[in-house]
Amino acid sequence: MPSVEQPTTGTALMRGDIVLESREIVREYPGTRALKGVNFRVYRNKVNVLIGENGAGKSTLMRILAGAETATSGELILEGKPVVFKDTRAASRHGVAMVHQELSILPNLPISDNIFAGCELSRMGVVSDREQAVRSKDALHKLGCEADPGVLAGTLPLGQQQLVEIARSLAHSFRILILDEPTSALSSAECERLFAIIHELKRQGVSIIYISHRLQELLDLGDYFTVLRDGQIAGEGQRCNVDREWIIDRMTGRSTQLDGSSPEAEDAGNDLLRTDALTVKTFGGRLVLDHVSLSARPGHILGIYGLLGSGRTELLETLAGARSADGGEILFRGQKCKFMRVADAMQLGIALVPEDRKRDALIPDRSIRENISLAVVRRFGRYFISRRKESVRVQQLAGELCIKATDLERPVSSLSGGNQQKVVLARSLLCEPSLLLLDEPTRGVDVSAKAEIYQSLRLLASRGLCIVFTSSEIEEIQQLAHRVMVLSRGAVVDSFHVNAASDTRLFSAASGMIPLGSEN
């Protein structure tokens, strides 16, 4: 086992501060051992950060702590006493709750019903809506969210849906709260609010287990760090003993340099893509894109920084033909284009990697091979698909993008998040695009897969591909883009060379009303 560091310096954490502990937890599946004897400690009133690459066993461990799964062997100690969580209800009775990465909101029910789903407040078998509403409002208020508890949860923006999930745990006064990648769907402003909430929860005596891939926020937020690698603890320590390199080294088992930037692109002549006052409205007539003008050249990487709801997804979808514009024009290779369907844009060499791979890109039951070749399967045979041609091409691409799979015939859902993202990327590349659009290219992707994806994209750009991507991660923008554009409420608010893209400039431009220097 790699070096396990016991906390020694600083305000030393005592054994008595441990609220929940797992002892020698082993979880076996047919053919694999996901957890190989994990001793995980959760300290009281602390933010206990759990880090690890996708597939390291984080989710399995958390599901065991939350009662969604049982361990093959080993025990859980809560407040010094062994406990057995038969199911999630048993865990929540003991005050342990989990906010899942994939939100489990019931979209057709009002917020209050969501908060009390499964444990409705009732008198004599009749749900008391009023009391639920009052307590929901109270819980939401604590989170700084003033939404009406009667509103259908599905109509809320993603960030607020997450707040509803957290409110659920507040309303039931849980003692231990597991947050599995809570910020992956949040805008920066919403993240800030979440962090404030976490501090507040800590004050109220809640112990938090926090999982995320975003190193900066972990370092800002965490009190105690545990790194999981390959089903084992690869290191643990208090904040004062932990820095970025410490985490990455233990996570990957090697030193990975994530910092970097894309090499300057040569001027490759004319604009490949231009938009002129592109305007898009919703069915209801709300303005989603407001006179957006941009341009991108071959070999260039244009990064669009925008928060959730800034119109970034709508912009890419419009460029990819998945949405029609209500005004302005798109010029591709100097030609005015009007896309009726995605196929029209694809024909011209425009490919889109959507933001939510599970919802918008993957066919979960089909094989990795079929998922990669899906968009251009006609190329391998107009009437009958040549499996040989297809396999050769897919394998080649999978190799280039380092898709780590035992077998390309296995269902794509068997892959980790990072590899799934590479599958989607491979599918777009198979279209041999001249313009590649990526919406949040590394959402829910671990650090090393992230680095590999950056590498691939830089290489593609150096070969003359024009890349336009959106991101809500400042780091990603700074590392990948040549030029940066900031989108806020559907409009371009700022545009500059990446060298000028400081954290504060990006963040303040994007959030508009958030005062400067509010973060360190």
Added chain:
Amino acid sequence: MNEVMSPLSPPSPLRAGAAWRSTAALLLKLRSLLALAILVLFFSSMTSSFLTANNLSILAKHVAITALLAVGTSFVILAGGIDLSLGSVAGLSGMIAGYLLVDGMRFAGAPHFLPAWLVILLSLACGGIVGWVNGILVTRFSIPPFIATLGTLYVGRGAALLISNGRTFPDLAGDAARHNTGFPLLGQAYLAGIPLPVWLMAMLAFLAWLLASKTPFGRHVYAVGGNERAALLCGIAVSRVKIWTYIISGFCAALVGLIIAGQLEAAHPATGQSFELNAIAAVVLGGTSLIGGRGSIGGSLVGAFVIGVLADGLVMLGVSEFWQMVIKGVVIILAVGIDQLQNRFQLRLQESR
């Protein structure tokens, strides 16, 4: 994950666990085939006449009906839809054929009779058109498939009754004087000792298998059923794919209607009632998910055999018709129950990473 490796590195030797897993997966995959084998063994041991050539020929004819419907509607179900209008389309196509053969088309008061082959083609086309209407309702007008095809179920049945005012068209043998003989051959002819409907089933099942597993269209069907939004963003013409699945389904249903009319030499407007349920049952027995995106043509074919063998075998055992229905229902529920078990099993495997 420790067993993950780059596709370029040499494959690791199969471990014992992996071998066990693949055997279990294979058995689960072939479970409907196993069930079929068990049924055949059971019935042939219970009645000596089950495995006779004569009985098998009758059995094959029955199976062909269900199999044609199941294979056709598999596409609809794989693409995430459902087609409830199958039975009505079968009834309607038979009635159209009957009308054309017996009453003839009326121009200027005088009936004109078409040759049998043209009658068959026109009736099949009608099935395709009903399917096309289903597809348009589902795609262009966003009516849920269940509702849209429930509607065409009623309209189709009503139309079948309207054609003859509810009467049966007797004697579809045609008349040499009208140059329209030969229609009943579709249901009664034998080729190399095997009934023509069985040949048709084999041919269409083969074509359907090719279409589903070897062509871009097949891939698109699975993609639309597996994740419609993803298919759309891939540039797949989702609506067109869906419309085609309904056309295929309607076409096969019409063919079944014609075969039955040929076998009986008569067209009855109530033909095909509740056939859609048999077809859906066969598809589901074959392991196809009603949510779409998962399943196979071969599975549907086996499912149709299971239903056919079960029904005929029970008749031969002298089991009452009422009990037959109960048993059929139990078998369907059992099959889907096993399907869910398999899903959970697979999910387990996936969660292990």
